[in-house]
Amino acid sequence: MADSIGIAVMGASGRMGRMLVETVTASDKAHLVGVTERPGHPWVGRDLGEATGGARTGVMVHDDPLEVIVKAQAVIDFTTPEATLAHAQLTAQARCVHVIGTTGFTDGQIAALDAAARHAVIVRAGNMSLGVNLLVRLAQEVAHALDADFDVEIVEAHHRHKVDAPSGTALMLGEAVARGRGVDLAEVSDRGRDGMTGERRRGDIGFAAIRGGDVVGEHDVIFAGAGERIVLRHVATDRGIFARGALRAALWGQGQAPGHYSMMSVLGLA
Numbered sequence: 001m002a003d004s005i006g007i008a009v010m011g012a013s014g015r016m017g018r019m020l021v022e023t024v025t026a027s028d029k030a031h032l033v034g035v036t037e038r039p040g041h042p043w044v045g046r047d048l049g050e051a052t053g054g055a056r057t058g059v060m061v062h063d064d065p066l067e068v069i070v071k072a073q074a075v076i077d078f079t080t081p082e083a084t085l086a087h088a089q090l091t092a093q094a095r096c097v098h099v100i101g102t103t104g105f106t107d108g109q110i111a112a113l114d115a116a117a118r119h120a121v122i123v124r125a126g127n128m129s130l131g132v133n134l135l136v137r138l139a140q141e142v143a144h145a146l147d148a149d150f151d152v153e154i155v156e157a158h159h160r161h162k163v164d165a166p167s168g169t170a171l172m173l174g175e176a177v178a179r180g181r182g183v184d185l186a187e188v189s190d191r192g193r194d195g196m197t198g199e200r201r202r203g204d205i206g207f208a209a210i211r212g213g214d215v216v217g218e219h220d221v222i223f224a225g226a227g228e229r230i231v232l233r234h235v236a237t238d239r240g241i242f243a244r245g246a247l248r249a250a251l252w253g254q255g256q257a258p259g260h261y262s263m264m265s266v267l268g269l270a
């Protein structure tokens with residue numbers, strides 16, 4: 001285990017938490033040093049393996065994040081914005097790499113993460129997959145090549161349990177299009193059309209969200225012009241792509257200077 005880094009997974013019973021535990025456990029570059037769940041969760045105080053109906057692992061489920069952060073070289077966090085913010089205070093104090101997959105932050109919450117990143121390495125992305133991060137780059141280039149004669153619409157679909165919209169990925173794609181056009185997304189973002197909306201405003205970037213069933217995550221960036229349409233699409237069929245990206249970020253973060261990084265840096269696309 002000399003070269004293996006110790007990882008803590010927050011929110012271990014979640015859809016992503018389970019996938020992260022599996023991915024870290026299977027890795028020869030990292031090992032699990034602890035996991036957490038929210039206070040009151042039935043897994044708290046139990047052995048992780050037994051909680052999932054398997055054999056004992058010796059890894060206990062804690063509801064106190066500090067218990068696991070002090071043992072970890074990297075924390076992987078796909079929980080809620082409030083929990084992630086609380087974790088960021090502790091990872092900054094412990095100088096521990098904090099990989100954040102959580103989405104749905106307010107601008108104020110992101111500013112708080114910027115402050116924590118003055119002391120520790122934070123890698124945060126609304127989508128940790130290689131494919132989506134490449135799509136972000138492509139969307140920026142296509143937006144740069146086209147003018148506002150092409151209307152941009154970002155359409156995303158997710159499972160029925162997702163609580164935030166637009167998705168973190170849709171916002172990454174919107175930011176990329178805005179960057180490509182040299183505009184501020186906040187000035188041109190058009191979300192949640194309903195009723196007598198009036199005609200589409202030239203240059204707006206539209207967002208639409210579909211929720212249903214067990215859709216892992218699908219994103220289209222549509223450039224709609226007169227007589228033609230370009231559609232850039234990513235379809236996720238397995239949450240393993242996000243977990244593998246998060247583990248890669250945790251390994252990449254070791255030895256980096258404090259800062260608030262994205263997956264673009266991890267993947268060498270920055």
Ligand SMILES: NC(=O)C1=CN([C@@H]2O[C@H](COP(=O)(O)OP(=O)(O)OC[C@H]3O[C@@H](n4cnc5c(N)ncnc54)[C@H](O)[C@@H]3O)[C@@H](O)[C@H]2O)C=CC1
Pocket residue numbers: 010011012013014015016017036037038039041078079080083100101102103104125126127128129168242
């Ligand atoms: N960046 C990326 O690549 C991806 C990001 N996500 C994001 O990750 C987040 C989680 O997604 P899911 O796993 O689908 O949700 P989930 O609801 O299945 O899991 C979240 C887990 O966090 C736990 N939790 C809540 N508060 C906690 C606390 N204070 N301490 C410890 N655990 C706590 C919950 O009990 C739950 O088990 C969402 O924001 C989602 O959008 C999801 C997939 C990929």
Ligand SMILES: O=C(O)C1=N[C@H](C(=O)O)C[C@H](O)C1
Pocket residue numbers: 103126127158162166167168169170216217218
């Ligand atoms: O909640 C999810 O499931 C996902 N969330 C991320 C997002 O908000 O974009 C990434 C992925 O699409 C799955």
